[in-house]
Amino acid sequence: MDAVWEWFRVLHATTGIKLTIFYDAFDRARFFNGFLTSLRLMALCLLCSVIIGVIGAWLQGARSRLVRATTQAYIQFVRNTPPLVQLYFFYFALGAYLRHTNAAGLEVPIVTNFVWAVICLSLYAGAFNVEIFRAGIEAVPRETLEAAEALGYSRLKAYLHVVLPLALRISLPALNNNLVNLVKTTTIAYAIAVPEMLYVANQIWSDELNVAEMMNVLLVVYVSLVGILVYAMGRWERSMRIPGYTPT
Amino acid sequence: MAREARAALSPLRMPLTGVQALPLAPRHGVMLAVFLAISAGVAQAQAAPAAPSIILTMLKWTPLLAQGFALNIAMSFLAMAIGTVFGFALGLGQISLLAPLRAGARLITQFFRNSPWLVLLFYCMLLLPFEVRIGNSIVALPGWAKATFGLALPVMANVAELVRGAVQSIPSGQWEAAESLAFTRLATLRMIILPQCIKRMTPPWMNLYAILTVATPLTSIVGVSEAMTLTGDILSSEGRTELLVPMYLYLLMLFFVYCYPIARATAALERRFAVR
Amino acid sequence: MTWTPDQPLIRMRDVHKSFGAVPVLNGISLEVMKGEVICIIGPSGAGKSTLIRCINALVPIDSGSILVEGRELHDPRLDKLALRRKVGMVFQQYNLFPHRTALDNIMMAPIHVLRRDRASVETQARALLRKVGLEGKEKFYPGELSGGQQQRVAIARSLAMQPDVMLFDEVTAALDPETVKEVLATIRALARDGMTCVIVTHEMGFAREVADRIYFTDRGVIVEHGPPAQFFAHCRDPRTRQFLSQIL
Numbered sequence: 001m002d003a004v005w006e007w008f009r010v011l012h013a014t015t016g017i018k019l020t021i022f023y024d025a026f027d028r029a030r031f032f033n034g035f036l037t038s039l040r041l042m043a044l045c046l047l048c049s050v051i052i053g054v055i056g057a058w059l060q061g062a063r064s065r066l067v068r069a070t071t072q073a074y075i076q077f078v079r080n081t082p083p084l085v086q087l088y089f090f091y092f093a094l095g096a097y098l099r100h101t102n103a104a105g106l107e108v109p110i111v112t113n114f115v116w117a118v119i120c121l122s123l124y125a126g127a128f129n130v131e132i133f134r135a136g137i138e139a140v141p142r143e144t145l146e147a148a149e150a151l152g153y154s155r156l157k158a159y160l161h162v163v164l165p166l167a168l169r170i171s172l173p174a175l176n177n178n179l180v181n182l183v184k185t186t187t188i189a190y191a192i193a194v195p196e197m198l199y200v201a202n203q204i205w206s207d208e209l210n211v212a213e214m215m216n217v218l219l220v221v222y223v224s225l226v227g228i229l230v231y232a233m234g235r236w237e238r239s240m241r242i243p244g245y246t247p248t
Numbered sequence: 249m250a251r252e253a254r255a256a257l258s259p260l261r262m263p264l265t266g267v268q269a270l271p272l273a274p275r276h277g278v279m280l281a282v283f284l285a286i287s288a289g290v291a292q293a294q295a296a297p298a299a300p301s302i303i304l305t306m307l308k309w310t311p312l313l314a315q316g317f318a319l320n321i322a323m324s325f326l327a328m329a330i331g332t333v334f335g336f337a338l339g340l341g342q343i344s345l346l347a348p349l350r351a352g353a354r355l356i357t358q359f360f361r362n363s364p365w366l367v368l369l370f371y372c373m374l375l376l377p378f379e380v381r382i383g384n385s386i387v388a389l390p391g392w393a394k395a396t397f398g399l400a401l402p403v404m405a406n407v408a409e410l411v412r413g414a415v416q417s418i419p420s421g422q423w424e425a426a427e428s429l430a431f432t433r434l435a436t437l438r439m440i441i442l443p444q445c446i447k448r449m450t451p452p453w454m455n456l457y458a459i460l461t462v463a464t465p466l467t468s469i470v471g472v473s474e475a476m477t478l479t480g481d482i483l484s485s486e487g488r489t490e491l492l493v494p495m496y497l498y499l500l501m502l503f504f505v506y507c508y509p510i511a512r513a514t515a516a517l518e519r520r521f522a523v524r
Numbered sequence: 525m526t527w528t529p530d531q532p533l534i535r536m537r538d539v540h541k542s543f544g545a546v547p548v549l550n551g552i553s554l555e556v557m558k559g560e561v562i563c564i565i566g567p568s569g570a571g572k573s574t575l576i577r578c579i580n581a582l583v584p585i586d587s588g589s590i591l592v593e594g595r596e597l598h599d600p601r602l603d604k605l606a607l608r609r610k611v612g613m614v615f616q617q618y619n620l621f622p623h624r625t626a627l628d629n630i631m632m633a634p635i636h637v638l639r640r641d642r643a644s645v646e647t648q649a650r651a652l653l654r655k656v657g658l659e660g661k662e663k664f665y666p667g668e669l670s671g672g673q674q675q676r677v678a679i680a681r682s683l684a685m686q687p688d689v690m691l692f693d694e695v696t697a698a699l700d701p702e703t704v705k706e707v708l709a710t711i712r713a714l715a716r717d718g719m720t721c722v723i724v725t726h727e728m729g730f731a732r733e734v735a736d737r738i739y740f741t742d743r744g745v746i747v748e749h750g751p752p753a754q755f756f757a758h759c760r761d762p763r764t765r766q767f768l769s770q771i772l
Contacts, residue, residue, distance in 0.1 A: 089496040092496070184364040198364075421619035430606075
């Protein structure tokens with residue numbers, strides 16, 4: 001392994017391409033931690049946004065008009081306003097009120113910036129997911145549900161075993177697109193100093209003055225990460241495909 | 249409702265949103281305004297009695313904020329224009345009959361589609377030169393110009409995908425009919441395929457514009473002095489914590505008021521085109 | 525080699541075509557003289573559509589020879605555009621250009637491909653619309669016309685190029701029975717006027733009435749052919765007999 005790092009040191013010595021994240025132990029650790037934070041952020045946001053999407057889709061089918069209207073308001077608000085401003089609103093505006101004095105007598109925020117980022121990004125992508133799931137459920141023909149009920153399924157079981165699996169497969173392409181976009185959007189956490197990859201890279205290039213190299217590394221890493229996700233989603237989509245099924 | 253649902257899931261839908269903006273009622277704007285008023289009122293109650301009212305402060309700063317917002321809009325127009333032009337070319341490159349051109353266009357599209365917008369912004373801001381020598385003169389590249397270019401790159405990739413998807417969704421019978429009438433490939437594209445594509449591409453393209461507009465505040469992170477930056481400046485100059493919630497809500501409201509008509513128009517267009 | 529009318533207008537010799545590993549045409553040979561009307565019948569999957577698409581080079585052949593007016597199609601230097609000015613084709617799905625009016629559909633190719641002047645093209649187009657019985661429908665869009673009307677516009681569109689031979693690929697298969705008659709009447713009129721026609725069809729009555737010769741294909745070969753009277757009454761091959769017994 002050390003041989004690999006050495007190669008990069010030699011690279012710097014000969015060509016001047018400064019990739020300290022490989023041959024310098026401190027930078028290497030920093031960048032790796034940033035990478036892990038990014039991964040953690042992405043994974044949590046993916047999970048939470050899907051949960052929010054499911055709950056929201058269920059709420060949108062509720063009987064109460066108030067519930068439906070509130071869900072709609074939430075969706076339209078989130079979709080037509082900048083996610084960065086939403087993030088600042090959560091972290092700076094709301095966060096200003098959510099403080100408590102700790103043991104040392106300092107005012108510290110109750111919610112960390114990482115958590116705010118997860119909350120804000122999940123709510124953002126969740127709003128899109130609600131519409132995607134709802135559209136998927138509605139694309140299942142009413143006759144399918146009727147057929148299930150005619151076979152003796154209860155409403156709940158019919159949804160669980162017949163409608164939702166079909167709805168999921170129908171909404172998969174749109175859902176995958178949205179999740180890929182979520183992963184790309186997690187970089188805005190930089191703005192509230194979450195130590196994810198972009199932030200850490202910024203710190204590194206401020207110290208080492210290797211902006212170009214770090215930017216290129218960032219691009220490559222992000223494009224690869226997203227590429228892997230796109231590939232995995234594509235595989236999942238293909239494995240879930242129903243042969244011969246064309247949505248009406 | 250079912251048709252709108254289907255429209256939301258169609259493969260030609262702008263992949264970024266993937267969903268259709270259901271028609272907004274003015275009540276949403278009213279609700280936001282009410283919420284804004286209430287939060288301003290609450291903030292006002294918290295403020296020291298001698299401090300000028302929240303509403304007056306917000307009104308005082310409105311002209312400056314509007315100026316900043318104008319820069320957001322300008323950047324969005326410019327980035328959309330540049331991105332659309334290059335994206336169109338890239339999209340046509342993806343359906344070219346020359347394999348290397350097709351592969352190259354596809355590579356470029358996938359690369360920029362997979363890059364986070366903020367990283368591309370950083371890249372352009374930091375690595376594009378701050379001045380450019382054209383002929384004998386040196387032209388300075390201001391920050392917002394580099395940022396606009398950085399925003400145009402993902403727009404270009406998305407437009408390319410839109411174009412490719414639209415062209416591929418035209419039934420092959422149209423190509424066959426044109427071929428059997430002895431149209432060249434270029435004439436077929438120009439007179440038969442692309443005119444039919446424009447209609448299908450317009451709603452997702454408008455959606456892309458809305459997404460671009462709400463992405464322009466990202467430029468504040470790289471130092472462009474637009475509405476977001478100005479809001480931060482205003483807040484730090486006023487230095488009052490009770491102003492935080494109303495000001496950010498005000499900024500959100502500004503974007504909402506701009507984007508909501510676009511969402512409405514997009515939905516109406518989509519319905520109209522789906523009927524045909 | 526200049527072509528003269530005493531030679532066949534279309535001459536196919538031992539034409540082979542496979543799509544991947546699937547052989548579709550297994551040695552087709554046929555001849556069409558100027559002014560002849562030939563009908564090609566056969567079970568689905570027999571390669572009839574492929575056959576007809578080879579005649580105007582929409583589908584390139586693997587081996588064999590196709591001569592249209594003396595010019596060889598199985599030649600990499602073939603001028604496809606020149607060929608298609610001579611060979612017109614009408615499709616099962618009409619394939620009208622939906623974003624242009626009926627008149628525009630007819631006028632487009634002569635103006636942009638043949639570079640004729642607009643006024644004379646328009647006169648001809650109106651005359652053609654009258655000929656196919658659609659006078660008054662000039663400004664209608666394809667979406668506003670019935671299937672039969674669209675098909676007649678498609679015929680007029682091909683005629684506007686003043687081809688020497690017209691190919692019809694199951695042009696009534698996608699129509700309601702009532703509208704089938706109007707389209708067949710149009711083709712009958714064309715044939716009577718002396719146009720060389722190659723018609724792939726299921727309409728046996730029509731074939732019997734209008735064809736000079738009938739070709740029966742099965743599994744990519746011409747099984748039997750002959751003038752209609754002889755063909756229908758005294759067919760020799762058992763496959764032909766089986767096919768005719770199924771549909772007549």
